[in-house]
Amino acid sequence: MEHLTDTSYFSGGNRVTSPAAVAPQSPSKPLDFGSILTSVRETVFRWDLVNDQITWAPNAAEILGIADANSLGCGQAFQCRIAGEQARSRQQAILEAANGKPSGSRSYNIQYHFKTNGAGERKNLWVEENGSWVDERDGRPVEIAGVLRVHDDGRADVQQRINLAERDELTGLMNRTRLNDVIEAVIGKAKSSGRASSFLLVAVDNLALTNDTFGFGIGDEVIAQVARRLADNLRCSDALGRYSTNKFGIVIEDCTAIEMRSIATRLLEVVRHPVIETSICRIAATVSIVGLELPKDAQSAHDTLALSLETLASTAGRQSGMFLACTPNPKRASQRRRNIAMVDQVMSALDQDRMRIALQPIVRTDTLETAMFECLLRMEQPDGSVVAAGEFMPLAGQLGLSQIVDRRVVELAVAQAKANPEVRLTINISSLTAASHEWLMALEELTGGNRKITNRLVVEITETETIHDLNETINFVDTLKEIGCQVAIDDFGAGYTSFQNLRYLGVDMVKIDGSFVESMVGDPDNHVFVQKLSELAHHFGIETVAEWVGDQATAEILKEVGITYLQGFYFGMPKLENRISR
Numbered sequence: 061m062e063h064l065t066d067t068s069y070f071s072g073g074n075r076v077t078s079p080a081a082v083a084p085q086s087p088s089k090p091l092d093f094g095s096i097l098t099s100v101r102e103t104v105f106r107w108d109l110v111n112d113q114i115t116w117a118p119n120a121a122e123i124l125g126i127a128d129a130n131s132l133g134c135g136q137a138f139q140c141r142i143a144g145e146q147a148r149s150r151q152q153a154i155l156e157a158a159n160g161k162p163s164g165s166r167s168y169n170i171q172y173h174f175k176t177n178g179a180g181e182r183k184n185l186w187v188e189e190n191g192s193w194v195d196e197r198d199g200r201p202v203e204i205a206g207v208l209r210v211h212d213d214g215r216a217d218v219q220q221r222i223n224l225a226e227r228d229e230l231t232g233l234m235n236r237t238r239l240n241d242v243i244e245a246v247i248g249k250a251k252s253s254g255r256a257s258s259f260l261l262v263a264v265d266n267l268a269l270t271n272d273t274f275g276f277g278i279g280d281e282v283i284a285q286v287a288r289r290l291a292d293n294l295r296c297s298d299a300l301g302r303y304s305t306n307k308f309g310i311v312i313e314d315c316t317a318i319e320m321r322s323i324a325t326r327l328l329e330v331v332r333h334p335v336i337e338t339s340i341c342r343i344a345a346t347v348s349i350v351g352l353e354l355p356k357d358a359q360s361a362h363d364t365l366a367l368s369l370e371t372l373a374s375t376a377g378r379q380s381g382m383f384l385a386c387t388p389n390p391k392r393a394s395q396r397r398r399n400i401a402m403v404d405q406v407m408s409a410l411d412q413d414r415m416r417i418a419l420q421p422i423v424r425t426d427t428l429e430t431a432m433f434e435c436l437l438r439m440e441q442p443d444g445s446v447v448a449a450g451e452f453m454p455l456a457g458q459l460g461l462s463q464i465v466d467r468r469v470v471e472l473a474v475a476q477a478k479a480n481p482e483v484r485l486t487i488n489i490s491s492l493t494a495a496s497h498e499w500l501m502a503l504e505e506l507t508g509g510n511r512k513i514t515n516r517l518v519v520e521i522t523e524t525e526t527i528h529d530l531n532e533t534i535n536f537v538d539t540l541k542e543i544g545c546q547v548a549i550d551d552f553g554a555g556y557t558s559f560q561n562l563r564y565l566g567v568d569m570v571k572i573d574g575s576f577v578e579s580m581v582g583d584p585d586n587h588v589f590v591q592k593l594s595e596l597a598h599h600f601g602i603e604t605v606a607e608w609v610g611d612q613a614t615a616e617i618l619k620e621v622g623i624t625y626l627q628g629f630y631f632g633m634p635k636l637e638n639r640i641s642r
Contacts, residue, residue, distance in 0.1 A: 107204040125176035140296035146172035167192035231287035234301030243361035257354045258320040260310040261368035265380040267306040324383040346381035414440040418634035422627045432484035462490040474506040486518040495532035514544030574608025591621040
């Protein structure tokens with residue numbers, strides 16, 4: 061393209077003249093550059109950025125399959141012929157070339173699909189654009205010269221396969237990964253320019269009902285047609301992607317809150333009318349839309365989608381086919397930040413070996429002698445302070461960290477059992493871990509199958525969480541007993557497990573939830589409840605432990621009703637154990 065910088069390729073309007081830098085070989089045979097360009101399916105252009113005017117070579121209409129090159133006389137018109145995400149990539153490539161150092165490259169190369177408007181049809185050409193800045197004023201580029209080349213179908217097929225990695229197979233839209241990238245880019249651009257942009261999350265209403273009634277194939281037809289209607293009613297510069305099964309994301313640059321509401325209202329209507337024609341029947345489809353301003357309401361793609369989904373969830377039970385503007389909730393945002401910080405603390409403590417156990421004695425009711433110790437998890441902070449499990453484990457469980465933590469607990473407990481051969485220990489695990497073959501394998505590996513260790517371990521399954529699969533839990537308990545461990549249900553009475561399930565599980569011990577124990581002295585109902593639990597457990601040959609025993613009067617009542625073991629601050633506070641190498 062250097063000939064474009066040396067001398068003008070254009071001579072008024074769209075006439076093409078021979079570049080002076082490329083002299084004809086023979087005065088009697090001048091080169092026909094127009095024919096040469098056409099034969100290799102190329103055309104050239106100059107783009108005046110100050111006036112946004114593009115001057116094309118005479119063969120542009122033929123090469124690009126358009127009726128008139130004058131319809132592409134400005135940069136905005138040309139950009140509208142390029143798919144939204146590819147148009148954005150082209151803009152980025154041009155900007156990167158514009159920002160190149162004087163000694164560096166001032167050119168760019170980009171490939172994209174160009175939408176033609178041939179007779180009675182609309183198709184895409186696979187186009188490669190090579191451009192270069194050829195004029196600048198005050199250090200700012202003001203003109204581009206470039207070459208467009210249309211590639212054959214084989215090249216287009218190759219690129220199409222590449223594009224599939226960024227596209228949703230059903231709709232052809234950007235997929236979730238690419239949509240995230242575009243949101244991040246637009247937020248960055250909005251921050252630097254100071255001009256607001258918007259994001260819309262569009263959800264197809266009642267898609268599950270459509271799938272159940274007509275089948276998933278018809279559901280897919282509805283999704284595809286909704287996607288088409290959304291795409292046909294957006295600007296070429298807007299970006300549309302499929303976020304999940306029934307949800308689409310739309311990124312709209314330079315869009316105020318008022319404009320966002322207007323766009324959403326229009327999209328609600330174009331989806332609603334006319335009804336969608338599927339292969340078997342007509343279906344009236346509606347969408348619900350939530351919208352937010354960028355970067356005012358969200359500072360990242362993650363926050364954008366989280367807030368949008370949260371707002372959409374809040375519309376459950378409301379009338380379908382409505383628009384709702386997202387309103388950031390400072391309380392929820394603060395809680396989310398605390399959640400993120402807590403997860404980071406837990407993972408850091410695991411990585412840096414700052415999880416420790418404290419041992420609390422469990423005594424026999426008849427002799428008050430210590431029979432075993434419960435291993436209570438503690439998280440040591442970098443400053444040396446210690447956090448009890450109750451402050452982080454509920455959240456850790458909700459966020460899927462319980463099995464990771466349970467693995468560390470068994471490592472610490474087995475190390476204690478090895479270091480103290482006479483001590484009997486109880487270990488808490490979540491109900492999710494109570495169906496984990498990996499956890500059992502870890503226990504086998506840590507103990508080496510040594511029954512002198514496993515016979516001194518009681519595994520407590522937390523009863524306040526639902527046992528998701530009773531058969532899996534039964535198999536888990538059977539395996540534990542085969543290798544020598546006993547099994548207890550923790551916090552019994554506060555959750556979902558019945559005595560019938562206890563029979564099926566074959567547990568050895570029930571730990572009665574402390575909320576029933578601590579007020580037994582002054583609450584006859586709790587007294588009766590604990591007594592009946594004790595009688596049923598005794599009938600089934602199951603030992604019992606009463607938690608949260610805080611005084612002698614409570615201990616005496618528990619002895620009267622036949623409780624086997626007692627645990628609580630009255631018999632000893634949890635004591636943080638020294639580190640033991642594992």
